């Protein structure tokens with residue numbers, strides 16, 4: 001019976017394979033070339049239409065890399081912006097049943113055999129995903145399967161005594177954001193795709209990795225539920241859920257930051273790293289759009305983005321409504337590193353990321369684009385509230401009631417532990 005199913009499927013596969021081969025559409029290199037022409041990714045030179053030229057291809061883990069030469073006058077950014085057009089083109093089905101010979105060879109003879117054959121015959125294959133890079137040559141990596149849809153955070157991702165936080169996985173790498181190197185971070189994304197989860201993960205990691213030197217200023221304008229669990233951490237210097245409270249805290253931080261920077265410079269150092277001071281301050285704002293109308297608060301945000309790096313005041317700025325109001329131009333210029341989950345449209349993606357792409361991410365919580373030097377698609381680790389509770393438990397202080405009340409107000413001292421004379 002099993003043999004019969006297998007041989008029938010094999011014959012069907014062979015027929016399908018030879019049809020696809022004949023029509024030339026199984027070949028991703030040909031498809032890419034056609035997509036470029038059809039989508040107008042061409043230039044005109046001496047009256048001729050020119051597009052990318054395939055130089056070579058090679059097998060990589062999970063797919064194939066195609067290496068192209070760009071014609072003079074075509075920009076790689078233009079191609080990166082059209083990644084979704086390429087991806088859609090490569091995933092267009094030419095018929096209901098579509099499988100290749102290689103799919104049949106991957107069948108495992110175990111108790112899932114029937115399921116595997118069924119999924120082949122219903123054509124439920126994983127969507128192909130691509131990554132584009134330009135380093136003088138245009139490299140298009142085509143992966144036969146999508147990125148892992150979820151992975152759980154574990155303690156192994158912690159890097160003790162470091163400001164480098166694990167924030168995602170690509171197919172081949174763990175991506176870490178090193179706050180001492182890249183300082184600020186903008187996190188954008190439509191509601192429900194992992195922004196708050198990532199902010200909680202960052203706070204937990206910082207507290208566990210640098211418990212003695214992390215200073216948190218938490219502005220939770222989404223109702224206070226996400227950051228509430230961090231309110232009584234010994235590292236929490238300020239906590240508010242109100243836009244008005246946020247303004248007061250921000251003004252106070254601005255003053256502290258300026259004093260700290262002056263001390264560093266007066267002592268003859270260029271920045272906090274050079275001074276050897278170990279403390280760092282993280283101003284974490286969840287829903288920046290809620291203070292976007294407040295000119296004073298926004299002026300302070302821009303100032304921290306501009307001057308905070310030298311003084312060790314780092315901004316982590318989350319919003320689900322990226323716009324020119326919620327992320328002013330100057331703030332954007334000073335925060336080149338972004339992590340963007342799926343967004344409503346290309347305009348929002350352009351605002352948050354400086355390029356399109358976030359609008360066509362798959363609707364998978366935790367799937368995002370991390371833009372640093374390179375632009376990479378990542379899956380962020382998932383950390384449960386139970387795990388957060390376990391990790392931060394050693395750092396919770398039970399505050400006397402009076403102090404508990406005052407944490408909503410900015411603290412003018414205590415948060416700033418810059419003591420150069422102690423070094």
Ligand SMILES: Nc1ncnc2c1ncn2[C@@H]1O[C@H](COP(=O)(O)OP(=O)(O)OP(=O)(O)O)[C@@H](O)[C@H]1O
Pocket residue numbers: 149150151189190191192193194195196197198222320365366367379380381382383
């Ligand atoms: N990295 C992840 N991997 C898998 N699932 C995730 C991940 N991050 C978040 N989720 C799931 O998505 C849900 C929504 O996440 P989260 O609350 O972080 O979204 P959000 O973008 O902050 O939304 P909102 O703005 O409405 O709070 C979580 O409850 C969780 O179930």
